Amino acid sequence: MEETFRRSLYSELDDIDYGIVRALQENARLPFTTIAKELGVTEKTVRMRVQQMQDEGVLSLVGIVNPVKAGLNVQSFIQVAVEANKLDDVVATLNEIVEVRLIVLTTGDYQLIIQILVRNYEELAQFLMNKLNKVPGVTRVNVINELKILKSKYKFIR
Amino acid sequence: MEETFRRSLYSELDDIDYGIVRALQENARLPFTTIAKELGVTEKTVRMRVQQMQDEGVLSLVGIVNPVKAGLNVQSFIQVAVEANKLDDVVATLNEIVEVRLIVLTTGDYQLIIQILVRNYEELAQFLMNKLNKVPGVTRVNVINELKILKSKYKFIR
DNA sequence: ATACTATAATACGAATTCCGACAAATCGCA
DNA sequence: TGCGATTTGTCGGAATTCGTATTATAGTAT
Known part of the structure; x- marks a missing residue:
């Protein structure tokens, strides 16, 4: 079974979310373990937050080509x-x-x-x-x- | 030592580059191994091409927040x-x-x-x-x- | 055409990261 | 306070990444 639960729709991002976003907007492939260490949480937490933010359209991890x-x-x-x-x-x-x-x-x-x-x-x-x-x-x-x-x-x- | 060599400035992207870009613009965290299998090259090749394209400003892998x-x-x-x-x-x-x-x-x-x-x-x-x-x-x-x-x-x- | 040089691709083992199942902790609320 | 739902942590196996060494390829000068 996949992760089926879902946080009530993001009203606001908390400090951990911002930490994650701040890290990933620099480099979308930064390992979750690195971000987790930096923020003092578990890799699993980072992974779940990223998944949720993506699911809810808060965050996109994309490759952008110079047109x-x-x-x-x-x-x-x-x-x-x-x-x-x-x-x-x-x-x-x-x-x-x-x-x-x-x-x-x-x-x-x-x-x-x-x-x-x-x-x-x-x-x-x-x-x-x-x-x-x-x-x-x-x-x-x-x-x-x-x-x-x-x-x-x-x-x-x- | 890091990877110090460099391809002469991109004049045009070849098929492998396009394959990589096409994959990553959907999902910046797609494993290089997956892309490599799809394109019939080695993971290392994909990794090096991505690095080069990033270095030369052809490709950016970024997290984008919904403002x-x-x-x-x-x-x-x-x-x-x-x-x-x-x-x-x-x-x-x-x-x-x-x-x-x-x-x-x-x-x-x-x-x-x-x-x-x-x-x-x-x-x-x-x-x-x-x-x-x-x-x-x-x-x-x-x-x-x-x-x-x-x-x-x-x-x-x- | 051959040799030479620089770049690119492959092979591959070790280190790291990701993934998912389960357990523990926390939150929201009646 | 107690209960259910959600989030976080733990952890081991699978997958991926990383770096070195080797082989292949392309371009160029001889």
Whole structure:
């Protein structure tokens, strides 16, 4: 049998959780035994906490590729204006599109900001003409190309 | 002695690299032995490739916290217009500010888009008034609050 | 083509880590 | 206080990681 119990949904992270997160955001493969020693708890405790935080969407342990090194040379933010009553549908459609890595509901003149990754400008053009502008409910888009990423960090906890 | 050799800077990832990346972007803690079996190479090979890709900034294995679950409830994109000759200085200054998790040079009316994470609107106000607007060279800002993240994926490679 | 050098892959044993079952401790609450 | 549920600790076997030594491969100059 797997571990079936579950802590009541995380209201707040405690010191041990923060310790774990602080360690893993540096290096997702840090041994649980190391973290445990540092925090003064058992490896099993660390293991269970990590499992729970992952299960509840608090923590993700992922490998992130430098997009440019993987041939995804063109990255853009795109602001998208949407007819109010079509928002759900538009989001659902965008969700299925592989180029889209981020969809955020925002304040401002546009309802959404999305971020896309493509190999080159040809693909960007294809995406805009054949995909985004054909989604019913999209009324206006504002493309902001990313020329260079100057800082990008995933360490949110200090 | 550590592993001192180094592959000539990655021009392109080969099939094994892609296999490794594809596996790790799902789960950063997947055992190297598992990946190795899948790809038909040795565990040591996988281990060395991962090390190299990390050293060269191609791959990062990180734990990412859900900011809201960690009390960072307010997230914003901020477009920043900068005097042309002050761009370097502004970027250097923003780089040191803990709330700033992303700085991107962009096309469009503003030179930069930054993303910030703070605990609440009070902190956002403090950031805008006491930090961002006091950076010499910043002429205009456009704050776009993130109301809800509807999609966010780190799996760039398919 | 051959030899040479640097890099990469494999083989493999020892050390470490992970895993899961069970027991003990703690927490929440009636 | 007592009870049930959850969390933490203990511990031994299985799996993984790590480092060294060896072999293979690619690129280059002779």
